[in-house]
Amino acid sequence: MSRILIIEDELSIAELEKDYLEMDGFEVRIEISGEDGLNAALKEEFDLILLDLMLPELDGFEVCREIRGKKDTPILLVSAKKSDEDKIRGLGLGADDYITKPFSPSEMVARVKAHLARYERLISSGGRQNEMVEVRGLRIDKTTRRVYLNGEEKFFTNKEFDLLVFLAQNPNRVFSKEELFNKIWDMESVGDIATVTVHIKKIREKIEYSTSKPQYIETVWGVGYRFRV
Numbered sequence: 225m226s227r228i229l230i231i232e233d234e235l236s237i238a239e240l241e242k243d244y245l246e247m248d249g250f251e252v253r254i255e256i257s258g259e260d261g262l263n264a265a266l267k268e269e270f271d272l273i274l275l276d277l278m279l280p281e282l283d284g285f286e287v288c289r290e291i292r293g294k295k296d297t298p299i300l301l302v303s304a305k306k307s308d309e310d311k312i313r314g315l316g317l318g319a320d321d322y323i324t325k326p327f328s329p330s331e332m333v334a335r336v337k338a339h340l341a342r343y344e345r346l347i348s349s350g351g352r353q354n355e356m357v358e359v360r361g362l363r364i365d366k367t368t369r370r371v372y373l374n375g376e377e378k379f380f381t382n383k384e385f386d387l388l389v390f391l392a393q394n395p396n397r398v399f400s401k402e403e404l405f406n407k408i409w410d411m412e413s414v415g416d417i418a419t420v421t422v423h424i425k426k427i428r429e430k431i432e433y434s435t436s437k438p439q440y441i442e443t444v445w446g447v448g449y450r451f452r453v
């Protein structure tokens with residue numbers, strides 16, 4: 225039996241969703257706050273999460289981001305406003321789909337089923353197995369080119385991302401700035417080894433707790449940089 229988590233502060237809507245899902249044989253749990261919903265989503269296993277966007281305090285956007293940083297459970301966003309559509313797309317929160325209130329309960333159930341079926345296919349085909357590099361709370365998803373530090377997404381430019389991945393995939397090896405420049409930037413690139421220094425600095429600002437005492441990318445004086453594992 226598939227388990228669905230509903231995160232929705234309006235109990236009448238949550239109950240309606242629950243009734244229809246239960247009629248179709250789903251096991252349903254309701255959480256009425258973003259915080260409780262997030263806790264449940266992270267601690268327990270659900271097959272799909274129906275997530276209302278407008279929640280008091282911790283809103284649906286934040287809940288979605290937090291869940292996606294740690295889990296790939298399908299998320300169906302429920303939005304009260306048609307005008308949220310662009311925002312949902314633009315934010316790239318990693319939600320799988322969204323529906324706008326008021327929706328017909330049978331359409332909602334159909335969407336839930338479609339996403340569960342899609343997710344099953346992805347898992348069985350191995351398509352959901354993203355290529356990951358994980359080191360002490362730092363998670364680099366090479367498939368989606370996203371980086372998370374303790375579950376929180378950090379945003380990287382293309383070159384910053386390439387440089388971080390290259391170093392993280394060659395741990396404990398020291399690379400000179402020249403080597404890194406040659407590896408990451410192509411021949412036609414304008415720039416020099418100072419470009420590497422600038423990029424390392426930017427990466428550190430995003431992933432290091434202390435940029436003066438970096439725990440991931442170490443400076444090896446007079447030689448270059450090393451990614452520590």
Ligand code: CA
Pocket residue numbers: 232233234276277278279
């Ligand atoms: Ca709401």
